[in-house]
Each structure stands twice: as structure tokens, then as C-alpha cells.
Amino acid sequence: xxxxxxxxxxxxxxxGSLRLSCAAxxxxxxxxxxxxxxxxPGKEREGVTCINTRxxxxxxxxxxxxxxxxxxxxxxxxxxxxxRRLQPDDTAVYYCAAVKYAEFGCPLNPGEYTDWxxxxxxxVSS
Numbered sequence: 001x002x003x004x005x006x007x008x009x010x011x012x013x014x015x016g017s018l019r020l021s022c023a024a025x026x027x028x029x030x031x032x033x034x035x036x037x038x039x040x041p042g043k044e045r046e047g048v049t050c051i052n053t054r055x056x057x058x059x060x061x062x063x064x065x066x067x068x069x070x071x072x073x074x075x076x077x078x079x080x081x082x083x084r085r086l087q088p089d090d091t092a093v094y095y096c097a098a099v100k101y102a103e104f105g106c107p108l109n110p111g112e113y114t115d116w117x118x119x120x121x122x123x124v125s126s
Contacts, residue, residue, distance in 0.1 A: 036094060053072060
């Protein structure tokens with residue numbers, strides 16, 4: 001198991017940017033597959049993007065394609081979610097999750113992940 005901590009949420013105007021970070025408390029994320037998920041008010045949790053740190057495979061859902069990027073920051077030992085051109089529909093609590101994934105890719109089904117952070121609020125509003 002790994003303890004995950006998200007940071008970087010906040011309030012941003014439409015069209016703005018935010019960068020979220022996911023860190024492992026007392027450990028590293030090496031070898032883990034990391035997913036970013038979000039839960040908007042009144043909606044189910046949904047996958048946003050994921051990265052397999054072992055193979056480098058990345059995956060995004062269509063609504064964030066071209067606006068969000070996921071990357072590893074080796075110096076900070078984090079997996080970051082850079083969000084650009086944010087829209088009110090992006091408002092949600094964002095969670096990172098981790099799993100030791102044996103396949104080449106990465107899943108966006110939350111049920112595949114074993115460890116979760118506490119979440120960080122992102123609000124996009126003018």
C-alpha cells in the first residue's frame with residue numbers, strides 16, 4: 001500500500017490553469033500506475049487521465065484531451081496533472097489513485113485502483 005497526498009487545488013476563473021500534484025507519503029511512486037479521477041457535485045466519480053510509470057503509457061478521456069497533461073516530476077517525486085483552459089464543467093474534487101498494474105497500459109476504471117488520496121477541490125468560476 002502507498003499513502004497518497006494531493007495538492008494544488010483551488011479556485012480559478014474559466015480559461016485559467018491549475019497544476020495538481022500527487023505524492024506518496026514516505027515512499028515513491030516508482031513502478032505504480034497513477035490515475036487522476038474527479039467527482040463533480042451530483043455525479044459519479046470518473047477517470048480523467050492515467051500514467052503507467054513503468055511503461056510510460058498515458059491515457060486521457062475525451063473532455064480533457066488537449067487541455068490536461070499528466071507527467072512525472074522526478075525531482076519532487078510526484079505525478080502532476082497540469083490543467084489548462086479550465087471550464088466550469090471541470091469543477092470537482094480531484095483524486096489521485098495508485099495501483100501496481102501488470103499490463104502495459106493504464107486503466108481509467110476506479111475499481112482497478114488500490115490506493116487513494118483524500119482529494120483536492122478544484123472550482124472553476126468567475
